[in-house]
Amino acid sequence: MILTKKDFFSHPFFKSVKLNRLSRFVENYRTPVFIYSAEAVLRQINLFKKNIPGKFKLFYAQKSNPNPSLLRFINTTGIGCDTASLGEIKSAIKEGFSKDRIMFTGPGKTEKELSYAISNNLLSINVESFHEIEIINRIAKRKERIQDIMLRINPAFEAGETTKIIGGKGTSKFGIDYEQIPEVISGLKNLQNVNLCGIHIFNSSGILDYRKILKNTKDVIRITIELEEKFNLNFKRIDLGGGFGIPYSKAEKELDIKKLGNGLKKFINKKEIRERLKNKELVFELGRYISAYSGVYLTKVLYTKKSCGKNIAIIDGGIHHLLRPALIGQSFPVINLSAILQNRKSLTRSYLIAGPLCTSLDEIDSDALMNEVTPGDILAVLNCGAYGYTESMPLFLTQIKSTEYFMNK
Template identity: 30%
Template sequence: MSHLSENNPLYEALGQYPTPFYYYNGDQLAEHIQSFQQLLHPKVQLHYALKANNNITIANLLREWGCHIEIASLGELRLAEAAGYLPEEIIYTGPGKSEKELRTAMAHQIHCINVESLAELEMIHQIATEYECKVRVGIRVNPDGEGISGASIQMAGVARPFGIDESQLAGVFERVVEMPYIQVIGIQVYAGTQIMDEKVLLSNFRYTLSLAAQIQARYPVQLEIVNLGGGFGVPYFSHEHPLDIESVMQQLTELIDEYVVHLPHSTFIVESGRYLLAASGIYVCQALYTKVSKGEHFVIVDGGMHHHAGATFRGRRPRNNYPLEIIPRHHITDGEQTQITSIVGPLCTPDDCLFKNVELPVIHAGDYICILQSGAYGLTYSPTQFLGHATPAEVLSYKGKSYLIREQGDPEDLLLRQQHIVPTTEWTAVL
């Protein structure tokens, strides 16, 4: 269990906002982003992966701090623009972009559409020909090299829906030559996410830089963008240790200096969502009841999988507990006992388990359970409609002030955009 200092502004928020809610420490976030930016090579541009946290206030702050943005839907495009991102600061990715999405992205003249299949490239060229306008695209490459990832969630180097296999690039570039309205301006390689091994990250970056140099030398393209991906891991579990990000960035700078002679016109992109945001966010819920079943102690809380699926054990291996903090509302006596406890949410499914068999101080109804490392892939990753509970509020503390940046939902939201149709049906008795 972690320990929050009593001067943490979260304590003030506890008295202002009903649980459950997400809390973001804006000062901590600002310091983290700015420290990360200072480690980057001058030719590296940091892109925020909006899927990690789609709150418009958070997105706007990251824009103010120098981030560009990566999106993967029209909803995210709308939010990015509303947050102030300019078209030249937006890259659109994803393996299943529809014709409507592609037309909208082109109409908004975003900087680059990352292509993930030859069929998608054909559709883009068909639309571009209709509009008689040149479209800037990047080719997302699925590398052929062995051991390219080493990530907790591997997204390249094996059969995946993401990207075009490296072995198929020759055919793609042969086709590009025949497409007058397509301008290939870059490549993207995203090997995987939640990489905790410094050597793995740097090996992936070196592979991508080498691949970019080979593509530029072999095909008639000038790469304005070499998107190195990201995948910087954060420690969620007790056996994990933080990346030495200063060392990683220093070695990446040396790699870029090595390859920039082959890629003199390129901007190098590093993407991140989890690493940028995770540590600044806390999911706060409150104990409703305690009980014992078959000798096992349970605490039932007012939040759960529907708000923070990433913290539950649903489909996750290994089955470890997130870091947490208990903030009691009762008086703590010296020498208060601990007990092995499971903390579960209010949903009617055994998947709604936030913590399993963890040794904690005895929890009472009304105590706060604070799940740390929750700034990324919290609300955006969760089945918020399951069982119709209201969505949680989001709260930001920044420069001495507290802001409600997303209102708590309402049970009526479940009916939003539904149409209550009662068809008239004539029943005929069957004899």
């Protein structure tokens, strides 16, 4: 894709970080660097708070970007933190999140991790198998505690996910199949040190159509109400997962958060729904939506060449820092930052942007349209604040590692 000047300056990152602040990174460039903007993160959190009814609480999915400075800043906004490992729990606590604002999720928790979570009295542990529940009960009994758990369910419906990232309908390593719930509920009667306090359904990722998120939210809430009635239960929390997407190309439109909020407000204010949700907390756990816009990845052009008529730019960065293009075929907007800073009047060309690794998988974009590139130019890859460096393979080929920089004011 090509970004026009209007697109460029309307992007959330460049609304918050002026070009003159980036120029020093270009002038003093040493190695590839991820730059994160606090203001761009705050923009997304405020959009959620402004448009989504207050009944819905926001948690940050730390897996999208665990940068310590970023975590520390997000904590100041008062939202919660969703964690998926012992390391993430410790990071959340270290960066200031109170333990009653931390949830622990994941299909393969070790006994050491579960013991730590129980000892630290986290808000809840979202469980994904009956065997896990039995282990939690045993540990909690030994510690003379009663542990709140939320049951992650694989529903018999989809939310509109197009890539297999987080699960959904069908065979999945995540959660418990809907058909297995009666057996699990029955088994819980014999476990005295766990308290089933809620339901967790996370079956979508990267959705831009607010109607799909709205429908999925309604379906999850209705399933929860059905389970309460069927098994005479009273949940205090419903974890609706995430799924809020951001656009990565001009063909995609930004999620209409205002229309989503209006739809949610209308639904939860229906008399029969309002009564059933009266004492319940509703949770969205969002990662990409909060942090993606906040990050850019700067990388230097080493060589330019042609192959079979195609322009190629070889850069010093690549999928060892930003794996998503190879992992799931995710493309990212790329701009020639040097050309923009120099106000260079040059032709727009299509480039294959490829890294230095000895694999043909090492491509950031196979058709990046931008100002003409010359060796030494610094390119900026946008929307890298989520699932960037944290998801990559920096040890491959013992290449140079990227650095990270957090901008706050």
